[in-house]
Each structure stands twice: as C-alpha cells, then as structure tokens.
Amino acid sequence: MALARRGGIGLWAETCVFNGTVWQIRWDDERGALVTRRGDMVTGVAVQGFPLSSRVGIDALTGTLIAAGHLEAEAACAWQPIALRPVPRTMTFYALTPTDPEALAPSAAGEAPDPICGPYGTSTHGVRYFIADLRRSDHAIFVDEGQERPLF
Numbered sequence: 001m002a003l004a005r006r007g008g009i010g011l012w013a014e015t016c017v018f019n020g021t022v023w024q025i026r027w028d029d030e031r032g033a034l035v036t037r038r039g040d041m042v043t044g045v046a047v048q049g050f051p052l053s054s055r056v057g058i059d060a061l062t063g064t065l066i067a068a069g070h071l072e073a074e075a076a077c078a079w080q081p082i083a084l085r086p087v088p089r090t091m092t093f094y095a096l097t098p099t100d101p102e103a104l105a106p107s108a109a110g111e112a113p114d115p116i117c118g119p120y121g122t123s124t125h126g127v128r129y130f131i132a133d134l135r136r137s138d139h140a141i142f143v144d145e146g147q148e149r150p151l152f
Contacts, residue, residue: 009034009049009141036146044119048142050130058094058132058140065096070118076100077117082129090134096121 011034013025021039025046028035033048053060058079065071076099084093096117098104103116104124115123120142122128127145 008139009047011047033142036144044144044146045142046144046146050140050142052132052138052140057137058092058130061096061130061140065118065120070120071096072116072118075116075118075121076103077121084127084129088133092132094130094132094140095128096130098122 011025013034015022015024017023023036023038025034026037027033028042031042031045031048033045036043036046050061050064052058062071062077062079066073071077077096078099079094080097082093082095087093098116098121104113104122106112112124115121115125120128120130126147129143131141131143133139
C-alpha cells in the first residue's frame with residue numbers, strides 16, 4: 001500500500017497484479033485527479049476534488065460538469081443525498097441520478113444502458129458519488145468505487 005497525495009487529496013491505495021497487468025491509483029496532471037491505471041491505460045477517475053460555492057452547495061457542480069463536457073446540459077439528472085455508510089454529521093454523500101427511474105433499466109435485449117448522467121453520475125457499472133462536508137463547504141470530493149473492491 002502507498003499513500004497517493006496530490007491536489008489536496010490523500011488516500012492509501014493498493015497496487016495489484018491481475019492477469020499479469022499492474023492496476024494502481026496514480027495522480028494524473030491532465031485530469032487533476034487520482035485515476036485508476038491498468039498498465040499504461042487510464043480506466044477512469046477514482047478520486048477528484050471540485051471547488052464549490054458555499055452559497056450554492058452541491059448544485060453548483062451541475063454547471064461545472066456541463067462546462068467541462070462531462071454532463072449534457074439537457075440531461076434529466078438531479079442531485080440526491082444517499083446513505084452509503086455511517087459518516088460524521090457534517091458529511092453528506094450525494095449521487096447525480098437520473099430523474100427517470102427507468103433510465104438505468106436494462107434494454108429489451110438485457111444490455112446495460114450508458115449512464116445518462118455522464119461519467120460522474122450514477123451508473124449500472126459501479127458506485128459513484130460525491131462527498132460534501134460542512135467543515136470544508138468550499139469543496140466536494142468525487143469517488144468512483146467501481147464494480148469491484150476499490151484499490152483504496
């Protein structure tokens with residue numbers, strides 16, 4: 001295990017070898033995030049910090065994600081507080097979820113749909129959420145735990 005600390009975020013992460021390929025969490029300057037790497041390929045953002053306007057709260061991230069091209073402006077998505085596990089009273093987990101409850105249902109052929117809320121929204125392929133804490137109301141942290149046990 002190694003400590004990955006960059007961009008104001010620190011976490012302990014494992015490096016794993018699976019089927020001869022090294023999987024690890026590393027800082028990616030281009031994305032400004034800790035990413036999951038499989039060999040030389042980035043498979044996705046694992047943890048990323050986002051600035052927040054303390055006046056607006058988590059809703060401010062909608063515009064940030066749209067401006068960065070991570071969310072379609074017309075996407076029918078909304079922020080929902082979720083209860084993943086016990087946390088201090090100052091913290092809240094949020095998921096960017098489709099407003100249509102059927103949006104993540106399998107197709108008639110049984111295939112999983114693409115996540116309509118983008119790469120930072122709820123998905124059928126893993127657990128994705130944001131953490132907000134009143135003690136740091138000017139930041140939110142995105143976490144993608146993936147479909148399997150995370151490396152951190």
